Amino acid sequence: MSDTTAQDDWLQSSRAAVDRAELAADARTIGRVTSVADGIARISGLPEAPLGALLRFEGGQTGFAQALDAGEISAVLFDDVNGVEAGHQVTDSGDVVRVPVGEALLGRVLDPLGRPLDGGPMPEAEQRLPIERPAPTIIERDFVSEPMMTGVLVVDSMFAIGRGQRELIVGDRATGKTSLAVEAIINQKHTDMVCIYVAVGQRASAVERVIAAVREHGAPERCIFVVGNAGSAPGLQWIAPFAGMTIAEGFRDKGQDALIVIDDLTRHAATHRELALLTREPPGREAYPGDIFYLHARLLERAAKLPRSVGGSITALPIAETDAGNLSAYIPTNLISITDGQVVLNTQLFAANQRPAVDVGLSVSRVGGKVQAPALRSVAGRVRLDYAQFQELEMFTRFGGISSTRVKAQIARGERIRALLGQPRYAGLRLEDQTALLAALADGVLDGMPVEAVPALRQRLPGWLDTRGGEVLATLRADGTLGAEDRKGLSALVAELVAVVAVREAET
Numbered sequence: 001m002s003d004t005t006a007q008d009d010w011l012q013s014s015r016a017a018v019d020r021a022e023l024a025a026d027a028r029t030i031g032r033v034t035s036v037a038d039g040i041a042r043i044s045g046l047p048e049a050p051l052g053a054l055l056r057f058e059g060g061q062t063g064f065a066q067a068l069d070a071g072e073i074s075a076v077l078f079d080d081v082n083g084v085e086a087g088h089q090v091t092d093s094g095d096v097v098r099v100p101v102g103e104a105l106l107g108r109v110l111d112p113l114g115r116p117l118d119g120g121p122m123p124e125a126e127q128r129l130p131i132e133r134p135a136p137t138i139i140e141r142d143f144v145s146e147p148m149m150t151g152v153l154v155v156d157s158m159f160a161i162g163r164g165q166r167e168l169i170v171g172d173r174a175t176g177k178t179s180l181a182v183e184a185i186i187n188q189k190h191t192d193m194v195c196i197y198v199a200v201g202q203r204a205s206a207v208e209r210v211i212a213a214v215r216e217h218g219a220p221e222r223c224i225f226v227v228g229n230a231g232s233a234p235g236l237q238w239i240a241p242f243a244g245m246t247i248a249e250g251f252r253d254k255g256q257d258a259l260i261v262i263d264d265l266t267r268h269a270a271t272h273r274e275l276a277l278l279t280r281e282p283p284g285r286e287a288y289p290g291d292i293f294y295l296h297a298r299l300l301e302r303a304a305k306l307p308r309s310v311g312g313s314i315t316a317l318p319i320a321e322t323d324a325g326n327l328s329a330y331i332p333t334n335l336i337s338i339t340d341g342q343v344v345l346n347t348q349l350f351a352a353n354q355r356p357a358v359d360v361g362l363s364v365s366r367v368g369g370k371v372q373a374p375a376l377r378s379v380a381g382r383v384r385l386d387y388a389q390f391q392e393l394e395m396f397t398r399f400g401g402i403s404s405t406r407v408k409a410q411i412a413r414g415e416r417i418r419a420l421l422g423q424p425r426y427a428g429l430r431l432e433d434q435t436a437l438l439a440a441l442a443d444g445v446l447d448g449m450p451v452e453a454v455p456a457l458r459q460r461l462p463g464w465l466d467t468r469g470g471e472v473l474a475t476l477r478a479d480g481t482l483g484a485e486d487r488k489g490l491s492a493l494v495a496e497l498v499a500v501v502a503v504r505e506a507e508t
């Protein structure tokens with residue numbers, strides 16, 4: 001008896017399943033790999049696949065359509081080429097390349113397709129968004145008005161960066177480009193910003209050092225590392241900055257502020273050139289294909305500030321490498337014209353132990369003072385000019401004695417500025433520290449102290465202000481302004497500390 005009911009049930013559910021099933025012809029174009037080499041597969045028989053289409057290979061590998069020719073497309077592979085052979089079937093997924101976005105990515109180290117590289121599980125994404133998305137239009141943007149402090153005095157005082165700005169970090173090999181960007185990421189531990197570090201074509205050991213530094217000194221739970229290092233497939237390196245930007249947009253669209261560091265676009269350009277030459281695009285200047293400017297412009301245009309009612313902001317710090325300080329090479333000039341300013345790092349300064357080795361004359365922020373807190377702006381005004389004058393004077397006086405007392409005073413001031421601007425790593429200065437140092441400098445408090453004691457002053461200042469600065473710093477901490485009375489008080493506080501460290505210096 002129970003047997004027959006069970007049979008009836010089964011029969012009924014099967015019938016229902018059959019009724020639900022939709023039967024239709026499934027037409028699918030299948031292409032074939034005609035040849036494969038250097039991470040590129042040539043495919044025939046997929047005439048309708050659009051540029052950027054995500055393609056699936058018979059063995060489970062993926063790639064994207066990079067160039068379309070008559071009767072053939074060139075696909076860049078994301079995986080090892082070894083599994084792909086001529087004759088293999090390829091299907092057009094009908095979709096573009098996407099990356100996961102959302103909170104689940106925070107704290108993770110991922111490849112540019114969102115696959116874990118840190119041994120953790122696959123991140124459970126809220127959404128998967130295309131890596132290529134349109135940039136906000138002019139009308140949709142808002143003014144860059146809020147600061148994104150790096151904690152590095154020379155940058156925050158002279159080349160202030162705002163949320164939503166794009167500032168290029170450019171310099172020769174090993175001049176501290178990555179270190180400066182990492183400093184900016186680490187300093188965001190005091191803010192609510194989400195940081196995304198994108199590595200393109202970097203050595204695995206260098207990426208490892210960045211991750212370790214952020215884990216030790218920063219807020220890694222609000223950072224995401226997107227890694228397409230030198231050993232990754234060229235396709236992965238190529239999409240890395242775009243994937244990073246999409247991840248940043250995921251946070252921006254929820255009203256958050258994101259900082260994206262792209263380390264570096266020179267390598268990215270080289271990868272683009274390599275792929276373009278392999279897909280037989282006509283080479284242009286320095287053998288880069290003609291669309292190299294458009295490639296980086298459409299990437300960096302996506303960094304912007306939106307009105308608060310719509311979303312947050314993306315601040316971009318792309319990095320570029322120069323050769324022998326040549327800023328007018330093709331890729332650096334392109335990037336300089338795309339971004340809102342550049343921080344130029346100088347080999348000679350770096351060698352002379354002036355670190356960060358920022359070249360004050362060549363660096364610029366086209367947003368600058370507008371985003372500085374009023375307190376910092378009020379005390380930072382003259383530093384750049386004083387410093388520039390000092391550098392010129394120093395050159396001239398190197399060969400002879402100094403006569404005028406005015407010149408002597410200018411040189412003494414300049415030496416103290418230089419000592420202040422050098423800053424060890426992982427010792428970011430807060431708004432109040434920077435304001436106090438520059439206020440004291442402008443009031444001549446530092447002129448009498450030995451230059452050798454300046455590092456000690458800078459190092460002890462934050463603690464000094466925390467214990468004694470309560471009243472004087474109240475309004476500065478609340479709204480970023482500094483009244484005349486408070487400014488005097490702040491200078492006096494620094495003067496007390498100057499006396500303490502000067503005595504120490506004299507003893508040693």
Ligand code: ATP
Pocket residue numbers: 171172173174175176177178179180321355356423424425
């Ligand atoms: P690459 O061209 O190899 O990418 P880079 O320009 O990114 O180099 P970094 O790797 O950031 O340079 O720095 C090179 C070296 O300089 C590192 O060993 C780092 O420890 C040191 N360095 C960078 N900035 C500072 C600093 N402010 N103080 C002391 N040392 C520093």
Ligand code: MG
Pocket residue numbers: 177178179263
């Ligand atoms: Mg580097």
